[in-house]
Amino acid sequence: MKITFMGAGSTVFAKNVLGDSMLCDVLSESEICLYDIDGARLKESCMMLDNINRNSNGGKATIKTFLGVENRKEALRGADFVINAIQVGGYEPCTVIDFEIPKKYGLRQTIADTLGIGGIMRALRTIPVMEDFARDMEEVCPDAWFLNYTNPMAMLSGFMQRYTGIKTVGLCHSVQTCSQNLLEALDMKDKLEGRRELIAGINHMAWLLEIYDKDGNDLYPEIRRRALHKNDTEKHNDMVRYEYIRRLGYYCTESSEHNAEYNPFFIKAKYPELIDRYQIPLDEYPRRCVKQIEDWNKRRDELVHNTALTHERSREYASYIMEAIVTNKPYKIGGNVLNTGLIDNLPADACVEVPCLVDGSGVTPCHVGRLPVQLAAMNMTNINVQLLTIEAAVTKKRDLIYNAAMLEPHTAAELSIDDIVKMVDELIEAHGDYLPAYH
Numbered sequence: 001m002k003i004t005f006m007g008a009g010s011t012v013f014a015k016n017v018l019g020d021s022m023l024c025d026v027l028s029e030s031e032i033c034l035y036d037i038d039g040a041r042l043k044e045s046c047m048m049l050d051n052i053n054r055n056s057n058g059g060k061a062t063i064k065t066f067l068g069v070e071n072r073k074e075a076l077r078g079a080d081f082v083i084n085a086i087q088v089g090g091y092e093p094c095t096v097i098d099f100e101i102p103k104k105y106g107l108r109q110t111i112a113d114t115l116g117i118g119g120i121m122r123a124l125r126t127i128p129v130m131e132d133f134a135r136d137m138e139e140v141c142p143d144a145w146f147l148n149y150t151n152p153m154a155m156l157s158g159f160m161q162r163y164t165g166i167k168t169v170g171l172c173h174s175v176q177t178c179s180q181n182l183l184e185a186l187d188m189k190d191k192l193e194g195r196r197e198l199i200a201g202i203n204h205m206a207w208l209l210e211i212y213d214k215d216g217n218d219l220y221p222e223i224r225r226r227a228l229h230k231n232d233t234e235k236h237n238d239m240v241r242y243e244y245i246r247r248l249g250y251y252c253t254e255s256s257e258h259n260a261e262y263n264p265f266f267i268k269a270k271y272p273e274l275i276d277r278y279q280i281p282l283d284e285y286p287r288r289c290v291k292q293i294e295d296w297n298k299r300r301d302e303l304v305h306n307t308a309l310t311h312e313r314s315r316e317y318a319s320y321i322m323e324a325i326v327t328n329k330p331y332k333i334g335g336n337v338l339n340t341g342l343i344d345n346l347p348a349d350a351c352v353e354v355p356c357l358v359d360g361s362g363v364t365p366c367h368v369g370r371l372p373v374q375l376a377a378m379n380m381t382n383i384n385v386q387l388l389t390i391e392a393a394v395t396k397k398r399d400l401i402y403n404a405a406m407l408e409p410h411t412a413a414e415l416s417i418d419d420i421v422k423m424v425d426e427l428i429e430a431h432g433d434y435l436p437a438y439h
Helices: 011-022 039-057 069-076 090-104 116-140 153-163 174-185 220-233 239-248 273-277 284-304 317-327 373-395 398-407 409-414 417-434
Strands: 002-006 031-036 062-067 081-084 145-148 167-170 196-202 205-212 331-338 351-359 362-365
Touching (some): 011 031, 011 039, 011 284, 011 317, 031 069, 039 062, 039 284, 062 069, 081 317, 090 284, 116 145, 116 153, 116 373, 116 409, 153 167, 153 331, 153 351, 153 373, 167 351, 167 362, 174 196, 174 205, 174 331, 196 373, 205 373, 239 373, 317 331, 317 351, 331 362, 373 398, 373 409, 398 409, 398 417
Parallel strands (some): 002 031, 002 081, 145 167
Antiparallel strands (some): 167 331, 196 205, 196 351, 331 351
16 A cells, blocks of 8 residues: 655644554554655654554554655555645745735634635645646556645535546545534533534535534524623634524534635624624634644654654544555545535536545445535535636636636625735735646
8 A cells, every 4th residue: 555645744644644543453564655845844754654664563564755846756656545745835925915815904813724814825836836746646546535625625626526537535634523522522522422514615614504412302492592692701712603604504514713714704804793702713823823833843753753752543534544445334424515506506617625435436426415504605606706716717818717716705895896906916916936837
């Protein structure tokens, strides 16, 4: 078995996914190929994984490193699984650009990695790199599964699914933890065991459509009662999603700091009091980046130079997906896949997040049916932007970037068309060689 990890300088994430693989019997003797364009981070990840391989796996895996674009094809050659965790442009310069230029125009963001003008720009600089990966894979490992963890999930996975021949599924952390976190926050931990749920929609805006306890009792009436009471009586860090429950009737998978910027409701220059009312952390992602850089400088020795380092299998989907495909033992995930008639009232070109069965046949998504109309409508405001951004990346038409930004809910609510166009032009210029030429 050969597993190639693209963006292996993501050391902590590589620890979870590849450490998990080493602890899985059918994957433990895999050839693990680490690829990155940052030599220092690549070396650190290799040192860390060597320690885990020795201490937790008896040294059974073979770990190799591949540095730079010139070695990418060899890293991929003959791979059975390719895991993608790249970030094109990093914190500096690109994330800083994505926040600071919009801020000049009065447009504030929280995370900017999925939607918003920041999500659009992140997709535009990442899709060309993903296309290069796909063309290499079509040549040297055409049957490999591509497990994408990179954001913006729906745009990148949707591009791969529509414009390449590579078998692709997008994977996110929020589906696994959605209902658990909700029940714990509402003091309903006694309902966790044996619960049954249905989640579907789009990445970061998939909906907890149904949730029942082990005896088949519908938990939503009590969830709604407690969530509304909590929002009315205290401030907390999930107020946006609880407001979704009030206004739309359903809870959403991804956090409130993310969802605050996926709509025109909460971040509004005309109503600055909403920021405090809903506890919205503006500029949250840059703060996280700075903290992660500081924390990494402290954790480096703990992970990289710790010769006694071990690992326990995490809840990340990747190793369980690979195990299910290899052993033909079924496993259920929430996956991001092309909407081949899965959600009836969303478009066929959309990348949707739905329950999927994984076994020896690969990843088989499940039909969900129609979403409640208000939830489909919310999803569509995001899907419009996703489809336009993918089309811009494929055609290299600048007008389509303008269109994507004009239809982005938060951007459109705050800026004039003229300012949107000026902002996009300034962002394109600032990104320089991170973007191809647009005409």
